[in-house]
Amino acid sequence: AQSVTQPDIHITVSEGASLELRCNYSYGATPYLFWYVQSPGQGLQLLLKYFSGDTLVQGIKGFEAEFKRSQSSFNLRKPSVHWSDAAEYFCAAGGGTSYGKLTFGQGTILTVHP
Amino acid sequence: NAGVTQTPKFQVLKTGQSMTLQCAQDMNHNSMYWYRQDPGMGLRLIYYSASEGTTDKGEVPNGYNVSRLNKREFSLRLESAAPSQTSVYFCASSYPTDTYEQYFGPGTRLTVT
Numbered sequence: 001a002q003s004v005t006q007p008d009i010h011i012t013v014s015e016g017a018s019l020e021l022r023c024n025y026s027y028g029a030t031p032y033l034f035w036y037v038q039s040p041g042q043g044l045q046l047l048l049k050y051f052s053g054d055t056l057v058q059g060i061k062g063f064e065a066e067f068k069r070s071q072s073s074f075n076l077r078k079p080s081v082h083w084s085d086a087a088e089y090f091c092a093a094g095g096g097t098s099y100g101k102l103t104f105g106q107g108t109i110l111t112v113h114p
Numbered sequence: 115n116a117g118v119t120q121t122p123k124f125q126v127l128k129t130g131q132s133m134t135l136q137c138a139q140d141m142n143h144n145s146m147y148w149y150r151q152d153p154g155m156g157l158r159l160i161y162y163s164a165s166e167g168t169t170d171k172g173e174v175p176n177g178y179n180v181s182r183l184n185k186r187e188f189s190l191r192l193e194s195a196a197p198s199q200t201s202v203y204f205c206a207s208s209y210p211t212d213t214y215e216q217y218f219g220p221g222t223r224l225t226v227t
Contacts, residue, residue, distance in 0.1 A: 009154065036218075042221075043220045044204070044206075044218040045218075046215065046217075090157065092157075094214035095214060100145045100164060100208055100214055101147070101162060101172065102216060104156040104157040104158075105156050106156045107154075
């Protein structure tokens with residue numbers, strides 16, 4: 001069965017520190033991969049996506065993610081976190097015969113200390 | 115261009131009551147989706163509509179029905195609400211289906227007492 005796992009439920013970092021959020025997927029074929037961000041009380045906003053090609057993808061707000069086929073991972077990174085990055089982050093995967101459907105991870109809540 | 119809109123934003127129901135959550139998109143997207151979000155469980159797909167005139171069950175369809183009224187609108191109905199349906203409901207849309215990139219509405223927070 002297709003699945004997406006985010007091993008870290010909650011991460012706390014200091015403002016200005018680097019950030020890496022982990023995402024692992026289990027899929028029959030190479031999936032399309034996404035990272036979404038959700039601020040409190042809001043909907044989900046797309047940060048970045050990977051379909052094919054360059055395995056390092058750039059997104060909005062200074063985020064990037066690296067697709068590693070050998071590790072079935074798509075980790076999200078940011079070199080210097082800002083207080084406004086505090087939110088919940090979701091990794092998602094789609095593709096193959098899922099007919100446009102996405103499978104979401106459980107989410108990682110990011111807290112940023114001043 | 116409003117994107118994906120949902121009504122209402124908040125709703126409180128008593129057990130057994132019915133209600134319909136409305137969703138509309140103005141991006142000319144073919145596919146629309148309904149998710150529920152519960153703490154620690156991410157988003158789970160309830161129903162989806164790959165194109166106008168078609169609907170299919172997702173991961174957690176029990177207790178829900180949907181209607182794809184036209185290309186723009188996709189409603190979710192709870193016929194007899196239960197406390198287990200207390201959740202935040204999100205509608206999303208995408209075009210075409212093989213891009214998989216979905217655009218989300220702001221959500222409806224539903225409480226069933």
